[in-house]
Amino acid sequence: MAKVMRVTGAWTGLLADWLDQQDLDAPALRPELARWSAQDNVPVPVWRDLLARGLALCSGQVAPELAVGSCVRPGHVGVLGYLVLASDTLGEAMLAYQRYETLFYGATLAEIVIEGDQAEMRWPPSEDELGQQADGAAIAALVTFLRRQIDDPPPPSWVSFLGAVDAESAQAYERFFGCPVGWRDSHVRVRFPLAYMGIPMPRRDPTLRALLDRQAQALLRALPGGSETERQLQHVLLRLLADGEPTLARAARAMHMSPRTLQRRLASHHLSWQQWLDRSREQLARNYLGDGSLTLTDIALLLGFSEQSAFTRAYQRWTGTSPGRARRHISG
Structure with missing residues (x-):
C-alpha cells in the first residue's frame, strides 16, 4: 500500500530563503510560509502549492526548483543537522537520514541498496506524490547538503525522477547534479559509487x-x-x-x-x-x-x-x- 506523506514545517523555510535570495517580496505567499513554518506537519498538497506559487514568480528561470534546493541550511532539516555531526562517513550520514526520514515526511520511504559497485538511495511512489518540482528541490537539497560537508565532493553517478521535464530543464538538471539524469523512473534515485560511502565527513559547515x-x-x-x-x-x-x-x-x-x-x-x-x-x-x-x-x-x-x-x-x-x-x- 502506498504511504501517505507530509513535510515538516521547517522545510518551508527553504522556499522563504530562496525568495530572499531572489529579492522577491511575495506579499501573498510569505505570510502563509511563516504560518506553516511553525507547524510540525505540512500536508503534501499544501507544500506542493506553496512551492509552485513561489516558483511561478520566476517563470523565466529554467528549473528554479534546483536553486530552491541549493538554499538548504541545517535549520531546514532540523534533526538531520545533528545526525550529520554524529556521522563519520558519507555512508553513515545516508543511513542516519534513512532512520530519521519519518520526522520529515511522516513515513520511512527511503531504501538503501547495494548493486555491484554502486550504492543507491531510492524512494518509491507515495499516495500523496510530491510532484517533480518538489522532488527536484528535495534531491537538490540532499545533494547540496552532502556536498557542503565533503572536501572536493564527487558527483553522483546517476539521479532519476518519477516525472519528466522539458529538454532545456533536463539539461539544467544534468549540469546541477554533474551526472546523467533519468526520467519517468519507477523510483526517485540517487546513486553513488560504493567507494564513496567511506568518504569522511569533515563537518566544515x-x-x-x-x-x-x-x-x-x-x-x-x-x-x-x-x-x-x-x-x-x-x-x-x-x-x-x-x-x-x-x-x-x-x-x-x-x-x-x-x-x-x-x-x-x-x-x-x-x-x-x-x-x-x-x-x-x-x-x-x-x-x-x-x-x-x-x-x-x-x-x-x-x-x-x-x-x-x-x-x-x-x-x-x-x-x-x-x-x-x-x-x-x-x-x-
Missing part, C-alpha cells in the same frame, strides 16, 4: 560546527575533564544516542576496551554508566530545547528514546519539570 561545539560543551558539563578517553567517550555517546542503543557494552566496544575498564574510568568521576548517561542526556536536552527547529519528538530520538513520552518522563525525573514547560521558560 560553520553552523554545524557551532552545533557540535554546543554538544561538546553540554557533555563536558556532564563529565568534566579533558583527557583523550573522555573526549572519545563523549563522541561515542552521540553516535550511540543517534542509533538508539546507548549501552555500556556498545560504548566499551566502540572504544576498544572492556565494559569493566570503562566502568572504572567512570568510577573515577564517582559515576556509574547509568548516572553518566542520565546526566549527559539531561545536559544535551537543555541544549536541544533551546533550538526551535527541533520538536520534542526530534529531541527524544536524538537522546536515544524510542518515543516522546519516555523522554518526557525521564526529563521530569531529572529536573522536576516537563520539557515543554522548560522550553517555554528558555524561550521566554
